[in-house]
Amino acid sequence: MSFSRQIAQINSVTRNSGNGSSYNSGSNSNYNRSKEDFKAKVISDYHHSRKVSVKQKSRNSRYRVDNRNRGDHDDRDDDDGHGRRAGAKDISKRLGNRDKGKKKHWTDGRVDRRNYAQIDMDEVLYEDETGSDWMRIKMTIPRSESDRPLLFKDEMMKLFHQKIPNFADKDPHCEFENIMFFIPSATAIDVFRHMLDVVKDTKPDNVPPAKWIKLEKMAARTPISARFEVIPNALDTLSEVLGKRYNVSDNSVDLSSFASDTRLNESGMKMNLKNSEDFALLVRVMKNFPIDNISGLNLASNMLRNLQQLVPLLEKTPKITKLNVSGNQLIRNWTDLRYVEEWALEELDIRDTQLAKLVQGRNNLKLSKEARKIFKNLKKFNGRELVASFDLDTSVDKVEKKKPTTQTYDSCLPLNEQLEGPLIKFVTDYISAYDNNREDLFKCYGANALFTLSVGRGVDLSPYRKHQRSIVDHRHLNNSDVEKYRTCHPNTIKRKRLGILACLSELPKTSHDLSSCFLDVTLEVPTIIGFTLTGTFKEPDNGKCRFFSRHILASFTDNTFVINHDQLFIRDSSYSERDLHGKKQPVLPNPRGGAAAEPPADKDAMVKKFMDNSGMVENYSKMCLEQNDWNFNRAAEKFMELKSAGQLPADAWQPGRAP
Template identity: 30%
Template sequence: MPKRNKVNRTWNSEGGGREGKKYYEHDDRVNDNIRRVSFKPGSNRIGNPRSGELDMAIRASIADDDVDMSTPGSSGRGSGRFNPYFGRGRFVGRGGRTSCRSSGNRRRPGRGSPPVPSQFSQKNGPDNTVSWFKVTIPYGGKYSKDYILKTLLASVAPTIFIPLRYEVRGSDSSFFVDDYNAAEKLTSISKKITTFKGFKLLVKVRPGLPHVEIDSTMKEKIKAAMIKRFNVNLKALDLSRFHTDPDLMDSYAVALFRPAMMLAVLDIVVENAPDLAALDLSDNKLYSLDNLSVLSTKLPSLRVLYIGRNRIRDIHQLDCLEGLRLEDLMLDGNPLCDKYQDQNVYVSEVRKRFPKVLKLDGVDLPPPILFDVNEDLQLPKSKGNYLCTEEGLNMVRQFLEQFYQLYDSDKREQLANAYHNDAMFSITSTYPPGQSSTTTSKLVNYITDSRNLLRVKDNGRRQKLLYQGKLAIIACLSKLPKTHHYPHTFVVDLTLFTPQLIMVSLTGLFLEPGPTRNEPLRSFNRVLVIVPYGEGYCIINEELFVTNATDEQSKAVVRTLPPAVMSPPTPAPTPVPVAVSPQAAFTDDIMKQQMVEGFAVQSGMNVRWARKCLEDSNWNFQQAVSVFTELNKKGTIPPEAFMK
């Protein structure tokens, strides 16, 4: 019985013999009767719409069927071949019709078959799925790298491509390209090139990315490549088409659209150039910017960002970069730019996210209209006191000095002459944020009479807490705790000064002396409306607010208080004297009196000798302490200095 496959069967089954007598190094024909691994269909098989798809996928995987990149002009004989990249579970059947059925005896395309559609049709999935392509040359390992690449480049000209990560495994060679058009062109020349050995060159192309393991060696290589791309003078780093860097392309695939790779690169940038001012990430096939959200915190000095010629589709993808204070932004070449026909709308959308952009896509923009304070300008320094006019300086100083000498005494009733007969007075009090009566000094003596309109809703009580007339006011002040004010903490604002009316706002700290050492420190604010009366002035309206001092205020007042007299002199800095300026001149006499009283208490001397010691020391408290300590050790201070 004759054999099924005759020995003298020609390469061209349609006749003509071995035309041209061209022999090939390998035979990639598919015999019609070659058995394929498949699940045996049975009559009781459960119908599964995905069974055919799974069957064909397994076959394609075992047979190593790469993506067929045949051009529409290609032809073949027999039914269409399953292509896992061209619609799931579908194959082109005889006559170009599609079917979802699997076929266990499907014929390989041959001459006379209907055209097979191009497998590089655009997909709706993420662009990175078709960004890179693996090009495999069976038996390419038998030729030099230089010969293979030069031959391919000459065959696809004028199209050019950059071979990435060229390697040889066994008898095959492979490399990657990142260009769709180049990949399609390489497919079209498969079996059309005759090598110098007389064999046809087979070119297989399929979508794919190389496996990359980010280790310390790779990071060092990346860092070395960055150094060559870094401009020290401009503090600018050029990472455009970084995967094609000559120092990386042969051994590594540094594809920045891969999240892990982008984060690794950014870590190197932040570690070595934290003050980076300009970064170019153009032409890296970025389809997402989420990994760049760290730029606003890790690179706060970044002002120039180029992300053009990538695959950013929507303006909202820039939202993750809003924290950057960009002045120059490049977006040109991204799909999102095609969505805007009106340039003004485009600029407006960008400035919603980066309001200080002055250059967009290489075009200078008009200065933006901003309502925030220019970050380069410094606010004027705050002043301790404010005087609307210098004319009121002496009057306010004398008035407050006399007022607090009486207020801190045991005879507050003498303040009656400081108030108008029809004067009105109210007090409010509350605890600072984070404090309460259970954790700090209680304010019950003030809260009882507090006329806080947000808390006191009853009109009758509101009226009762508004003290009217000098007698009612003095009675209220007399029942408040004793006080000891610190004039050096006073901040005075003279907001109005006319012959008919004067308004003064005073803020400061005072101590409530008591039998225990835990004397509460209070903060206060007094607003006084003063009018001329007879030959002097009197208060017609007053509002007093009292609360506990904050921790910062307590620490500040301790730093500015005179140090203990008996402590030995040390080289520690001397207390900063209160600056005598026109605004603060009215506190000078009170401050001196305060220093005398404090020096007298701590040294044990009487007020007269304490003042004499301070005057001889030119009111330098530290010098007075040093002199007193030295003379007291020698016993040269007369006994009458300690007599009170």
């Protein structure tokens, strides 16, 4: 209803009420006062409605009169065609106000006046508005390489130098779980693009991109090594300062308050060890000094967060027994000190640190137990003696000792030296036929041979999984709804030659490298020999590397081997296995006969065991052992020699055991 129509209705009601005789003078005065108040309220709301939106006005209106300016027509008197009077909601729909509750974006209505045809997208993505001459590169260390961050850093830097032209980096170092280094801003766009390509090429096939290396770049100040390059004799000055900080009396190095060193500050070479690149540069310089015999290191009051930058110095300084990190307020917990747990520390000072406040108030016994979880030989902590250590700590948090380095042994060959040549030739011919023409494998299998295939972990092994005999369903590792165990189909057991060859022909093409494979004889009896062939192969079609283990039971007849049972296991190769593919590993000699069990000390039991293994009767078995001085292994070799030559008489065999 319009404003003028509302005022007209008020006046009409007032006139009609004034003509009636039922109202006395007092009531008329009260009514007139109420009329004037209502009229003033209508006028006030009318002016207010011109400043607020329709939505706000309809929500805040103090009366149920439609005071929107729609002319002199009262829309509320209209009928909607169903005997109902149209309300405000129906009127809004009829007027087309359908987007009344839609939230608008702040960019609606704005005009983009940029000319994208003239914009270089590389400059848009990598533009640097700070004007810095250097860019700081942050490269994450994948979880698979977290146990060797320094070696991984050296490998990646070497790859970048080999594959990226004009690659110039400064101050590469590890910082937490990242590798940091600097590159010039002038070539940052091209270099960063090449770095992304190198990272993509080095990603293993079984690792998703989200779990591999990530690269970030940001503007940075000039790296410390670049600043030192323009300072005359900077290295000599730093060497002089380090020489003065060496204490001959107790054979220690004092690096406390290094940022306040007067000599360095006067030369414009201030080094704040709080910055990881400054600390890393200092460690690289110290490695060139003869510090193999130092026994103490003082790093007090340097605002250090942790001791990660000292890791490259651990191998160079194995005799350090005293460490002072007091005054470094940012050292918060024992994890910040674990980087130097290889040092056999006897004295440790962490006063005036957050870690010292954390352990404050603990008794000597509890403090000793907690500190020796990392430093087992610790005797003095924060200047006071700890309780004696008896190395009886059996807590679950006890640091494990380093595992001894595993040694690789050569293949375990058969006891009978005469079988060594035919066995190696058979394996070589079998692998050659498997890689080139698998139809030639027909003669390698027996008439009633069996073949099974098991598949391990991996994401790109679908060509193998449809033939697998594995009981464990590897899908349950990523999906809780999948059962852990699966029911194997009977057809996964391939029987006889044609069935085996049909299955092998469906598997991907392979290229084995026998120089990195191992052949171990696990069973050797007169009629059957069992051996395991392990190693890696590549698929020429996609270049993927797989690990395999093949266990074969074969019979030796007519100077040749025939496979009776073949079990093949395939999975994705690990990083180390992939690196060793095609390389001859350094191995230790394996004594011949390692697969055979030691003969029993009792002669009667030895004769019985020889009868079971050889198939000969008791007299011939005992004779063979006596002639070889009761040496079980030597008697077995002699037996295989006579059997191969066909010199054993017919009465030497047990019933049904004759070849």
